[in-house]
Amino acid sequence: MIPIAQPLLGADEYEAVLAVLTSGLMAQGEQVARFEKRFAELSQTEEAVAVSSGTAALHLALLAHDIGPGDEVITSPFSFAATANTILLVGAKPVFVDIEADTYNLDPALVERAITPRTKAIMPVHLYGNPADMGRLMPLAQAHGLVMIEDACQAHLASIDGKTVGSFGTGCFSFYPTKNMTTGEGGIVTTNDPEIAERVRLLRSHGQKQRYLHVAIGYNLRMTDIQGAIGNAQIKKLEGFNERRIQNAQYLNERLSEYVQTPVVRPGHRHVYHQYTIRARGDRDQWVKTLGERGIGTGIHYPRPIHKQPFYIEQGFDMSLPVAEAAAAEVICLPVHPALTNDDLERVAQEVIALCR
Ligand SMILES: *Cc1c(COP(=O)(O)O)cnc(C)c1O
Numbered sequence: 001m002i003p004i005a006q007p008l009l010g011a012d013e014y015e016a017v018l019a020v021l022t023s024g025l026m027a028q029g030e031q032v033a034r035f036e037k038r039f040a041e042l043s044q045t046e047e048a049v050a051v052s053s054g055t056a057a058l059h060l061a062l063l064a065h066d067i068g069p070g071d072e073v074i075t076s077p078f079s080f081a082a083t084a085n086t087i088l089l090v091g092a093k094p095v096f097v098d099i100e101a102d103t104y105n106l107d108p109a110l111v112e113r114a115i116t117p118r119t120k121a122i123m124p125v126h127l128y129g130n131p132a133d134m135g136r137l138m139p140l141a142q143a144h145g146l147v148m149i150e151d152a153c154q155a156h157l158a159s160i161d162g163k164t165v166g167s168f169g170t171g172c173f174s175f176y177p178t179k180n181m182t183t184g185e186g187g188i189v190t191t192n193d194p195e196i197a198e199r200v201r202l203l204r205s206h207g208q209k210q211r212y213l214h215v216a217i218g219y220n221l222r223m224t225d226i227q228g229a230i231g232n233a234q235i236k237k238l239e240g241f242n243e244r245r246i247q248n249a250q251y252l253n254e255r256l257s258e259y260v261q262t263p264v265v266r267p268g269h270r271h272v273y274h275q276y277t278i279r280a281r282g283d284r285d286q287w288v289k290t291l292g293e294r295g296i297g298t299g300i301h302y303p304r305p306i307h308k309q310p311f312y313i314e315q316g317f318d319m320s321l322p323v324a325e326a327a328a329a330e331v332i333c334l335p336v337h338p339a340l341t342n343d344d345l346e347r348v349a350q351e352v353i354a355l356c357r
Pocket residue numbers: 053054055056079080082083125151153154174175176185186187
């Protein structure tokens with residue numbers, strides 16, 4: 001079976017974790033500090049603040065920007081539920097606008113139309129590792145005085161004309177095991193604003209400016225040094241992992257583009273292929289079943305847009321967003337991760353082609 005995702009862990013990670021366990025210092029410490037410094041450098045930002053998950057990163061980024069009751073946040077319905085859940089968790093209202101049919105990212109023209117006097121932020125998702133159209137979204141945010149919070153949980157070191165995602169506004173990343181790099185569970189907030197970084201630091205650790213000096217209310221959403229050590233080992237390999245993903249995607253593009261809709265990447269955009277997503281032709285359930293029987297793992301990201309989730313329907317968010325709904329019905333993700341061999345890739349391509357014939 002060729003899995004849809006596979007974290008690449010080896011001696012570096014094992015030794016790093018053992019060293020932390022041996023030291024006895026397991027909570028947030030030196031390893032996390034080192035990881036933050038390196039992640040900020042790679043992300044081209046002044047600061048990076050590590051937290052316990054990508055969800056925590058989104059949640060604390062919203063709180064750090066004072067987003068709460070009465071505020072609207074424009075976001076994508078075609079994402080993992082965490083994107084919109086965190087907006088609800090701070091008491092604000094997610095305003096879903098439809099996506100572009102080719103990139104699956106927020107449609108800037110529709111974002112512009114959704115702006116109201118209550119809009120406080122735009123939260124685009126760089127879905128599958130493909131940058132959202134920041135060239136059009138940033139001017140909108142600037143013209144209307146809106147906060148930009150990027151859900152970059154799938155897009156480590158993706159970029160636009162060399163500028164990394166997560167450096168346009170406040171960036172939120174995840175290190176869940178299937179992501180382009182992992183710390184087991186983990187996340188990070190990137191920013192060039194020292195005040196936002198300081199607020200996230202306070203929020204992640206009970207508002208403590210120093211030990212037992214509480215200047216704000218906060219949570220415990222810290223990253224452990226065990227996770228930090230895994231992160232320090234993984235981050236050295238991140239660029240290599242991404243290069244492999246991009247090469248694998250190019251191979252699949254060459255083999256599949258005459259049969260199916262392959263990923264669309266805008267000029268100057270660097271897609272880092274957290275997922276390689278195509279549209280199934282015909283019965284998608286049958287594709288998943290047949291590919292599975294032939295030993296090809298697939299993923300559906302996402303089978304149901306957020307505004308059609310039972311909880312969101314209950315809360316009155318049901319509406320018609322036809323492009324996102326069509327994407328949810330048709331997309332299928334194929335293996336693209338760096339552990340694939342050339343033979344694996346060719347098998348994936350052949351089985352997909354067989355389904356199209
Ligand atoms: C993974 C992911 C998250 C949440 O990250 P966790 O680390 O699982 O909390 C949020 N948004 C998107 C788009 C993601 O892919």
